[in-house]
Amino acid sequence: MHELSETLLAFAAHADRALERALPPADQPPVDLHRAMHYALLGGGKRMRPLLVYATGHTFGASPGTLDACAVAVEIIHAYSLVHDDLPAMDDDALRRGRPTCHIAFGEAMAILAGDALQALAFEVLARDTAEHDAATRVEMMRVLAAACGSHGMAGGQAFDLSAVGQRLDASELERMHVHKTGALIRASVRLGALAAGCRDENLLARLERYGHCVGLAFQIRDDILDIEGEAATLGKTAGKDAANHKPTYPAILGLEASRAHLDALTAEALDVVDGLGEPATHLRDLARFIATRAS
Known part of the structure; x- marks a missing residue:
């Protein structure tokens, strides 16, 4: 298993500190809402999307401080999406990151509000960014993030996912779903890191878009494999839930060995x-x- 380097671990710790600074104080009214937001955002996680922002920005010589707003914004969006995905009306999950999901801990109504407030906070973070980005760059950053959230991004992917339960999808239909649901925010993370670092070379941005596409699908395939092979104690979420809910996955459609081969091919292309x-x-x-x- 490939482990994160010391630099990437340092980036993740840096992201955690920046995330905590971005949140309203947990003891500030409305206290229940702010506590739920803290719970959803600071309760662990791999920080993969902020790491992609920092890693991409580093490629073009940007300092972490220049990248913080984008790194924070994408992780806040990711946290909001998990809160809503776990709701009874969506995936109806009780475990996330080794703890009760937000709606189990705070109630369904407060979890919905926490997700709503987190989504708004992500755009506020970009708008008030103190790094020296010009107005056009700030607007483009917000456009990129908004597109990753909407009907052509995560929300659209979740809609495809809901309609696919119990259905027999082919490989192209499954890829379309995950290009939206998982891949959109991962691709946005890479692009935001490049934009924050001042990259405007369209050829380079296109290459980075392809990298984001490959690692986004690879991330999902690894998730699907772990849902079969992993254990809840390691994963921090309910293992085997996709199969139990008859959700289409890469192993279910391609088989486990073909899924591993596809994962390897995507990784090789990204490299x-x-x-x-x-x-x-x-x-x-x-x-x-x-x-x-990764093991979780």
């Missing part, structure tokens, strides 16, 4: 895409390998 960027892209390569081999 090839950033190969020409040299040593500064080391962290992007490390993340691609980690995504393909």
